[in-house]
Amino acid sequence: MATTMTCRQLGGPCELEHVGGTADEIIVAQDRHLKEAEQAGDASHQEAREAMKGRWRHPKRSLDWYFGVKRTFAELSED
Amino acid sequence: MTSTEEFEAERPRLRRLAARVLGDPSGAEDVVQQAWLRLHATEEPIANLPAWLTTVTTRLCLDRLRARVPVPVEAVEEAATGPDPAEEVALADFVGAALQVVLDRLSPAERVAFVLHDSFGFEFATIAAALGTTPVAARKLASRARAKVRQPAAEDRLAAWEVVDAFLAAARQGDFDRLLELLAPDAGVTADLAAVAAGTPARIEGGREIATFFNGSAHAALAVFAGDRPAAAWYHRGRPAVLFDFTVVDGVVAHITFRAEAASLTAVQRRDGGSRRARPGAGHIGDAPDVDPGEDQHHDQEEH
Numbered sequence: 001m002a003t004t005m006t007c008r009q010l011g012g013p014c015e016l017e018h019v020g021g022t023a024d025e026i027i028v029a030q031d032r033h034l035k036e037a038e039q040a041g042d043a044s045h046q047e048a049r050e051a052m053k054g055r056w057r058h059p060k061r062s063l064d065w066y067f068g069v070k071r072t073f074a075e076l077s078e079d
Numbered sequence: 080m081t082s083t084e085e086f087e088a089e090r091p092r093l094r095r096l097a098a099r100v101l102g103d104p105s106g107a108e109d110v111v112q113q114a115w116l117r118l119h120a121t122e123e124p125i126a127n128l129p130a131w132l133t134t135v136t137t138r139l140c141l142d143r144l145r146a147r148v149p150v151p152v153e154a155v156e157e158a159a160t161g162p163d164p165a166e167e168v169a170l171a172d173f174v175g176a177a178l179q180v181v182l183d184r185l186s187p188a189e190r191v192a193f194v195l196h197d198s199f200g201f202e203f204a205t206i207a208a209a210l211g212t213t214p215v216a217a218r219k220l221a222s223r224a225r226a227k228v229r230q231p232a233a234e235d236r237l238a239a240w241e242v243v244d245a246f247l248a249a250a251r252q253g254d255f256d257r258l259l260e261l262l263a264p265d266a267g268v269t270a271d272l273a274a275v276a277a278g279t280p281a282r283i284e285g286g287r288e289i290a291t292f293f294n295g296s297a298h299a300a301l302a303v304f305a306g307d308r309p310a311a312a313w314y315h316r317g318r319p320a321v322l323f324d325f326t327v328v329d330g331v332v333a334h335i336t337f338r339a340e341a342a343s344l345t346a347v348q349r350r351d352g353g354s355r356r357a358r359p360g361a362g363h364i365g366d367a368p369d370v371d372p373g374e375d376q377h378h379d380q381e382e383h
Contacts, residue, residue: 022272022273023276024272024273024275024276024339025272025276027275027276028272028275028276031275031276052278055277055278056278056279056280056296057296059278059299059313059315059320059321060299060315062277062278063277063278063313063315063320063321064315066276066277066278066320067315067320
């Protein structure tokens with residue numbers, strides 16, 4: 001069953017909806033969205049983009065965020 | 080000067096040559112003695128005795144090497160010309176044990192081509208005559224031998240877990256050159272969907288690109304086994320969250336797969352060097368810190 005999460009729910013500034021069967025799919029879609037926003041020169045997404053980019057370097061914080069998104073996804077899926 | 084006197088003048092050189100090729104001083108004596116017998120058995124006029132003796136001695140060595148080691152017969156081409164006069168020989172009078180170990184990795188023909196050219200300075204035309212092949216083929220044999228000699232011996236290669244740990248250490252220390260040494264030139268990185276979502280790159284191609292990516296990072300990765308393979312992992316609340324699954328081939332990293340799918344993490348177990356941690360249940364809650372303390376040292380670094 002597909003679940004919807006917005007860019008804002010994933011730490012971004014807008015209400016763009018990502019639909020996916022797993023939290024991983026939605027996060028990857030958000031990553032793609034942030035990259036596209038950056039390439040388009042959209043400064044409002046830059047902070048979220050930087051946070052996403054920095055996750056490789058900061059696994060403690062990024063994994064907290066990652067598992068938080070998974071929990072939110074699981075809760076939304078149950079609704 | 081009689082042929083016997085000429086032979087005796089050549090004997091020390093022939094003995095050194097045979098000893099280097101065979102790696103066996105007593106075998107070298109036998110070979111030189113056989114060359115002496117051949118000299119007295121031949122009825123053909125010999126225009127250049129040193130060259131003739133070099134060819135005969137080399138071929139006798141080759142016969143011995145081929146009898147000693149069951150290696151595939153070299154595909155050699157027909158010699159374009161007959162035996163050439165020997166060139167001036169650069170004598171080498173020391174057979175290092177280390178060199179001998181290296182030579183043992185070579186096929187007989189490679190060994191002869193390598194020793195005669197690189198140690199004794201023979202021209203490839205002379206080596207080709209001794210091997211019954213062409214100078215081009217002799218050059219290829221020596222080149223192949225040289226490449227093999229440069230490679231570390233299997234017994235000298237690091238164990239897979241040592242390669243993984245050396246890689247992680249080099250990454251943490253920002254030792255780019257060491258990372259390059261530990262990566263196959265055509266190495267690759269891939270990741271499953273969950274790992275990408277957790278923050279890893281989806282794909283990196285090429286040893287240099289991978290070294291660039293890891294350079295100065297991996298502070299938070301802990302040493303683990305993934306099944307039987309040495310690997311590394313990020314931990315979150317005592318559980319493995321992202322596995323760095325290494326494929327090590329011939330002492331270098333050939334591939335790294337980032338895995339975060341749950342099924343990939345079930346067989347993850349902490350290790351100390353090449354040993355599993357004794358405590359049962361490793362890889363579960365309480366087994367490991369979330370990340371190592373070095374993580375925060377890199378907050379200001381750029382992402383690769």
